[in-house]
Amino acid sequence: MKETAELVHIYLRSSKKFPHIWCAGCGIGIFMNALLRVIDRIGYSKDDVVLVSGIGCSGRLPVYVDFNTLHTTHGRALTFATGIKLAKPHLKVITVMGDGDAIAIGGNHLIHAARRNVEIASFVINNYVYGMTGGQYSPTTPHGVKTTSSPYGNPEHDFDICRVVEAAGAAFVARSTVYHTRLLDRLISKALKKKGFALVEVVSQCPTYSGRWLDLDSPVEMMKWQKENSITMEKARRISKDELTGKIVIGVLADREVQTYHERYQQVSEKLKV
Amino acid sequence: MKDTSKSQKNSRFEIRVAGSGGQGIILAGIILAEAAILDGRHVAQSQSYGAETRGGNSVSEVILSDTEVDYPRAVELDLLVSLTQEACDRNLSDVKKGGRVIVDSDLVHKVFWEAVVSLPFRQIAQNVGEERAINMAALGAIASFCPYLSSTSLTKVMAKRLPPSKVAVNSLAFDEALKLADKLKRGFQPQENREEFEI
């Protein structure tokens, strides 16, 4: 495996002015590191990788990395990615979204991308909050939690990104935290290699905002929280629903073979040409 | 180059086929338009219909001209074909003075117009064993009363536009209506013409 310093020189843009925009202790950088590590290990050519993002802190990820990169509109990364993949199927199309980005404003696109099964490896960095706009509650913020837009406690209930996407028919669905880096590497690798729509929810920390309502003072404590609250898929199957409350279930939730949109389209197209 | 600077007052022929959704009104318009093209005309065909897929009012218009059609919709109809009473009532006021009105004799009973041609299109369609051929029967009458369309072109287009298994019955309905219409038309002709024909 290459040293991080080596990866920096290969994959980060030398022409881009650093530092990046993320706060110290943010989990997005950990994810970015893992993504680059796995891409390097698989050996994709940089010319073949297209990295597409939406809006928010995670939306800024593509600008730092030396691929074909596209920073789109809020919630719509998957729609652009769909167009790219179908127009040039040999490209490795990856999307990076945040929780508000992917499942609030982009929820409809997410469901239909999963259902349609265009081969896109998508990663949702879930830090339970709208970070860039100042800590408002997102669809994954737990019920009752105080945020800047729920000063009297979040009146809504959160929902489970992975289960939504699994129900919508995605070929591959998995979850990890940024604490579990080895698992994260494995899941990223599986998602990238999957023929079909793949989604990995990456539970992350926002030390600036979501740490407040968890009463966790530092990124380190937040990552400890991730460690202590996570439970593997295998274990989760053996324990009761009550015991699962408040836990982060990590591992592979779904992995199935589904014909992709493009495969089907190619078949039809070939027949019509004859 | 043709002289396009002149208005089309005297070189325009406006046809409207009106009925209810499901009667094949729009297809009739398309076949009319395509046949007119074969006959070398400039043509514009349009339609309007309600949100309903079946039922509701359905209207199809065809404008024929020897230069490019200016305004593509009807202003004063030369020929109105109505396959329901409601369609007749709604559209009659758009027929120009001296224009021709063709109706289905079973489906339209009241028409306040001088030169009405009433023909049993529905009956004809039923007789040939294809109720949906009512639109092609109506085309037969149009072929007879529109001087700018040939029945040869109409049947040619019908054969192209209709499903192969339906061409024969539809042609039967078309021919039958054309024959009846021609007979009626002779009744409208000046006396000497009729005599000439009877010799």
Added chain:
Amino acid sequence: MRKLTQEQVLLQGNEACVKGALMAGCRFFAGYPITPATEVMEIMAQELPKAGGVFIQMEDEIASLGAVIGASLAGAKSMTATSGPGFSLMQEHIGFACMAEVPCVIVDVMRAGPSTGLPTQPSQADVMQARWGTHGDHPIIALAPASVYEFLELTIQAFNLSERYRTPVIILVDEVIAHLREGIILPALGDIEIEERPQPKVPPEWYLPYGDPGSGVPPMPPFGEGYRYHVTGLYHDVRGYPTTRIDEVEPLIRRLFSKISKDFERLQWFDSFHTDDATITVISYGCVARAAFQAVKEAREQGLKVGFVKLKILWPFMRRTITKILANSQKVLVPEMNIGQISREVKRVNKGECEVATLNKVDGTPITPPEILKMLEEMQP
């Protein structure tokens, strides 16, 4: 009646649009069903797989234009088609395409609005939305066909302009023309000039994705061919990276405008008839131009000195052309199927030169020749 000798084919407006798009090299379509634009999508679904292109029906119009922009970045000439409500949803990505300079063609078949409005009835009320619908300052190109043939021709031109200037191009067509069937003579492929987006002539390490090569339009290689660059809706520097530097922000927005405005002379597309000696000139576009042409010819036969202008480009507004006409005429009539949108532009460029009258119809039916003729008679000095 005289007979025409050349071979015509009967095509519906929406069908002609697809023919034009395919001739121009369109190989990607994403859309969402909406009356009265659906036929464009349906025919694309049939034809694109045969032509080696890709068709996809998306979950809404926002997604449709997103996919179109994505495909265009990957190198495919791409388009979508919609009507008012869908056009409203697309505004977000029209802005993105302007900012990121991604060529794409958007057909808006105008139906009466606002909101759901009259789904199968014609209108011309999206003219200002096409210009100002998305937020922020941006130039836009919008074309307005008035016949089935023009719909085909202007669709080809929409792709050409879009590729030439790296900008979204909107085709503002009304329901009348979209659903009209006319006999047209198809152009031969060899007779059509097809333009492609400019490509870089330098190696990747020298390439500046948003630098000005002099023409104002930076070259645009497709994703996946060695030129790895960044595309964003944020203000960006010449490398495409986000910036807030005042010396980078303003030059970008000014370049977006100037790449089109420098060519205004080339973008005066109109037809005219008897404008030289006209005391009254009718300025019209879309299906209303058909009624206006007939009315003007009939008025001429009555001895009225009237002229006719049909606008084929609505945006950028053809100030040069209109100013000339206003200088020649005493009065101008702008008939439109809206409360007055292009007439506002005519009034804006009219510096007291002549009297501007409007004829506005918003009942969901087209303006007829007798209505315009009557107005012309009343306007006689």
